[in-house]
Amino acid sequence: MGILDVVPIGEPVLRAVAQPVTDDELATPGFQRFLDDLVDTMRAAHGAGLAAPQVGISRRVFCVEVHANPRYPYKPELDLRVLVNPEVRPLTNETFPSYEGCLSVPDLRGLLSRHCEIEVSYTDREGNGVVEQVRGLSAGTFQHEQDHLDGILFVDRVEDTRTLTTWDGFRRWHEQAYAAEARALVERFGA
Numbered sequence: 001m002g003i004l005d006v007v008p009i010g011e012p013v014l015r016a017v018a019q020p021v022t023d024d025e026l027a028t029p030g031f032q033r034f035l036d037d038l039v040d041t042m043r044a045a046h047g048a049g050l051a052a053p054q055v056g057i058s059r060r061v062f063c064v065e066v067h068a069n070p071r072y073p074y075k076p077e078l079d080l081r082v083l084v085n086p087e088v089r090p091l092t093n094e095t096f097p098s099y100e101g102c103l104s105v106p107d108l109r110g111l112l113s114r115h116c117e118i119e120v121s122y123t124d125r126e127g128n129g130v131v132e133q134v135r136g137l138s139a140g141t142f143q144h145e146q147d148h149l150d151g152i153l154f155v156d157r158v159e160d161t162r163t164l165t166t167w168d169g170f171r172r173w174h175e176q177a178y179a180a181e182a183r184a185l186v187e188r189f190g191a
Contacts, residue, residue: 004041004055009105013053015151018060021084025059026127035082035125039063046071047103048078048141051148054104060085062145066138071101074175074182076190078138083130086122088146090115091133096185098140099163099170099178100154109170110155111163114140116189136189137182 007013025031034057042050042063048071051062066078095113102108118139121131134142144154158164165174 002037002040003044004037006041006045006050006054006103007056009153009155011056011104013056013058014104014148014153016053016058017151018051018053018058018149020060021123023127026084026123026125032125035061035063039065039080039082045103048072048075049145050103051145053148053151060149062086062148064138064141064145066141074179074186075137075141076186078141082125083120083122083142083145084125086120086142086146086149088118088120088142091117091119096136096140097181098137098144099174100140100144101167101170102144102154104148105153105155107166108155109165109167109174110158110161112154112157112159114143116185118142136185139189 038050038055041055046069048066048069049062049064052059061084063082064078065080066072066075069075094116096116097111098114099109099111116139117135119133120142124130
């Protein structure tokens with residue numbers, strides 16, 4: 001297992017639509033090692049998720065996990081999932097304001113809208129089909145990572161560029177108010 005380099009904004013792979021993973025590719029020891037490395041990299045960087053394009057691999061796969069994450073102390077716990085060829089669809093038109101950052105866009109946060117309730121269908125790393133519903137802040141995490149597979153970065157979805165701030169600026173001026181909004185979402189939708 002190893003820690004991979006996270007590519008920064010400006011790298012062409014972040015703007016490309018990622019290629020699907022075939023069943024044969026998924027089953028190879030090399031691809032399974034890559035999935036382990038993707039998870040290790042996400043954990044080492046304290047990400048809530050990480051998509052293959054963020055480590056320079058144009059494949060439709062991402063992982064998510066949140067357990068006492070220091071970058072996102074207000075996010076609810078989210079058990080590890082590795083999603084291969086995921087598809088995300090909103091279950092309602094209701095959205096919430098999401099103050100997001102990204103490992104590929106270092107030291108920047110911005111406010112955008114995410115759907116409150118989504119359905120995610122994907123293949124897990126063992127090749128099993130999975131369909132699940134995800135709500136609240138966790139739904140935002142899945143949508144953020146899905147965007148990476150389509151060449152979209154969170155900065156593309158920021159509606160008011162005046163909300164862009166450094167991490168320090170977010171902590172100083174916005175985190176307390178946003179954490180209160182996040183708690184309300186967690187209370188409403190659960191973990």
